[in-house]
Amino acid sequence: MTRKRWLAVSVGLIIWLAVTDIVLWVRLSQSRAINAQWLSDLQELGSQAYTYETYIVKSFRYAGLPARTIYDALSPQDETIARKDSVLVILLPQETCGACANALFERLDAENYPGNDLYLIAERPHSVLEREWRAHGFGPIATGTSDIFEHLDLHSEILLLKISKQTPIAQPMICEPAYMRFLSVFLHS
Amino acid sequence: MGLSLLFCQCGAEPRTLLSNVPVETTFRPLQQCEIVQDIAPYIDTIEIVQLEATPESMLGEVNKLLLRPDGAFVLLTHSGIMIFDAQGKFQARAGRIGHGPGEYIKLNDICLTTNGQYILALSAFNQILQYRADNGAYVKTIVPSPKLEYSCDGIAPGPEDGFYLYAGNPANADDFETPFDCLLRYDSEGERVSQGLPRKDFGLQVAAITQSAGNSYILRPQEGDDIAYKTDAEGQFAPWARIDFGDKAIPSGYVKNLGGSVWTHLQDFLRADYYKMPLYLEQTAYAFYFTAAGPEAQTHEFLCFTGTEKGIRWTKTAVSATPFIIRGADDEWFYGLYDDPKSYNAGELTTLPPLKRYLIERIGLKLAEDGNPPIVKIRFKTEK
Numbered sequence: 001m002t003r004k005r006w007l008a009v010s011v012g013l014i015i016w017l018a019v020t021d022i023v024l025w026v027r028l029s030q031s032r033a034i035n036a037q038w039l040s041d042l043q044e045l046g047s048q049a050y051t052y053e054t055y056i057v058k059s060f061r062y063a064g065l066p067a068r069t070i071y072d073a074l075s076p077q078d079e080t081i082a083r084k085d086s087v088l089v090i091l092l093p094q095e096t097c098g099a100c101a102n103a104l105f106e107r108l109d110a111e112n113y114p115g116n117d118l119y120l121i122a123e124r125p126h127s128v129l130e131r132e133w134r135a136h137g138f139g140p141i142a143t144g145t146s147d148i149f150e151h152l153d154l155h156s157e158i159l160l161l162k163i164s165k166q167t168p169i170a171q172p173m174i175c176e177p178a179y180m181r182f183l184s185v186f187l188h189s
Numbered sequence: 190m191g192l193s194l195l196f197c198q199c200g201a202e203p204r205t206l207l208s209n210v211p212v213e214t215t216f217r218p219l220q221q222c223e224i225v226q227d228i229a230p231y232i233d234t235i236e237i238v239q240l241e242a243t244p245e246s247m248l249g250e251v252n253k254l255l256l257r258p259d260g261a262f263v264l265l266t267h268s269g270i271m272i273f274d275a276q277g278k279f280q281a282r283a284g285r286i287g288h289g290p291g292e293y294i295k296l297n298d299i300c301l302t303t304n305g306q307y308i309l310a311l312s313a314f315n316q317i318l319q320y321r322a323d324n325g326a327y328v329k330t331i332v333p334s335p336k337l338e339y340s341c342d343g344i345a346p347g348p349e350d351g352f353y354l355y356a357g358n359p360a361n362a363d364d365f366e367t368p369f370d371c372l373l374r375y376d377s378e379g380e381r382v383s384q385g386l387p388r389k390d391f392g393l394q395v396a397a398i399t400q401s402a403g404n405s406y407i408l409r410p411q412e413g414d415d416i417a418y419k420t421d422a423e424g425q426f427a428p429w430a431r432i433d434f435g436d437k438a439i440p441s442g443y444v445k446n447l448g449g450s451v452w453t454h455l456q457d458f459l460r461a462d463y464y465k466m467p468l469y470l471e472q473t474a475y476a477f478y479f480t481a482a483g484p485e486a487q488t489h490e491f492l493c494f495t496g497t498e499k500g501i502r503w504t505k506t507a508v509s510a511t512p513f514i515i516r517g518a519d520d521e522w523f524y525g526l527y528d529d530p531k532s533y534n535a536g537e538l539t540t541l542p543p544l545k546r547y548l549i550e551r552i553g554l555k556l557a558e559d560g561n562p563p564i565v566k567i568r569f570k571t572e573k
Binding site for chain 2: 106109110131135136
């Protein structure tokens with residue numbers, strides 16, 4: 001091969017290697033970025049799963065409350081409650097935020113849960129919230145049941161209890177705005 | 190003033206957002222309104238309308254009160270839209286909470302059409318649900334176009350069976366760089382025809398649009414401005430009145446100029462040593478009422494006698510008490526809802542605003558345990 005031809009081939013090889021290196025470097029960078037994004041997404045999912053787990057654990061602190069305790073509190077208002085297949089009972093402690101309670105009532109209304117199977121137990125009489133409850137066409141209200149709330153130590157959290165005739169223990173769910181997406185599943189499962 | 194012209198592609202009359210008229214009236218509430226502790230000398234007549242309380246007609250918290258041309262009441266509550274006749278008898282519910290046709294998850298505002306025959310309800314998802322105002326029957330749903338990326342706060346009827354939507358803040362309330370028009374006008378099919386009234390500052394969106402005498406609607410001054418707008422006989426908004434707090438008015442752009450997230454400055458804004466947020470603007474044939482937040486977020490109420498430079502104002506010293514606020518007006522009466530279950534002793538009564546104290550002490554007003562909040566009609570004396 002002539003000297004010129006060797007030179008041309010060499011230059012061509014160098015250029016080819018350089019381009020290949022650049023392409024490889026770009027692809028590596030992209031992969032790193034994609035991996036970093038995946039890692040970030042996974043971490044976020046993990047964090048989300050952790051908060052969900054924390055929330056579920058928090059709700060289940062209130063598991064174990066006998067359905068009989070709830071029936072006894074509500075039977076003066078509705079003696080048929082113990083014969084119903086399934087009822088939902090809202091426990092409203094006295095420190096409850098009114099706006100949170102109202103938001104829950106609106107969600108329950110939107111979920112089309114049968115109003116007659118919805119009950120409210122309020123730690124203290126709260127005429128405005130009770131009126132809101134009745135305005136939605138929900139079921140009976142029991143008030144002044146502080147002994148239930150002393151046992152539960154709810155502070156300001158609203159507790160939902162699903163009770164069915166088949167199970168002697170109420171299924172609990174803490175009502176928190178960030179987890180209202182679970183309400184539909186809880187109600188209809 | 191944010192005037193905006195948009196010419197329809199078919200070459201018809203341009204549909205303007207606002208009528209091009211000057212502001213003729215200026216209220217100077219701090220100068221013209223005398224502070225009163227006893228409101229009795231200014232009251233002409235009080236009438237109470239008990240709203241029927243049955244399992245069907247129980248009311249939750251009332252967010253808005255409208256008056257039909259025949260004096261019936263249309264109330265927006267947490268549990269839906271309720272209609273009572275002028276004597277308080279329950280007539281109908283308009284729609285209900287749900288996902289079906291004519292149903293809604295949450296309503297942000299309601300108004301009556303200019304002829305008073307239909308209710309327009311603005312949902313949190315910017316759908317407009319129309320119901321008959323006499324029996325609450327669902328008519329149709331209007332979906333405004335083009336789609337909005339934020340939720341609107343208020344609705345008013347517009348010309349030619351159209352409507353206005355008002356949103357005080359964009360989806361990102363911190364964004365003051367991107368121009369944002371607060372008022373949008375739509376035709377009867379929901380097509381946007383004009384927009385304007387650029388945002389000047391962050392605002393808490395409470396009672397943005399109120400119904401006033403003759404089914405007119407008042408758009409309260411947006412934050413950073415002092416002009417209120419009112420609909421004319423055709424339903425078009427026009428500049429109506431300036432509310433001038435003088436050098437005690439909160440400077441325009443107050444929250445914006447603080448920088449950062451607007452929500453972190455909310456307390457600073459409300460507690461600032463100025464008067465701000467004129468709300469619940471209601472007008473009869475002879476007087477104009479509104480509230481405003483003064484220094485330390487204290488609520489002040491103002492009653493200006495139109496056509497005079499006179500008026501009265503009052504506030505409260507109680508740290509917390511459910512307020513009694515005027516929520517509606519026709520030519521003759523102001524209307525409020527008394528929704529306070531508390532019984533006040535003699536000492537507590539002295540800390541209440543004079544109007545509420547008058548209703549409790551002189552009228553004996555109280556909320557029945559299982560009843561609905563009564564409507565209070567107030568006629569003030571026209572000369573004092």
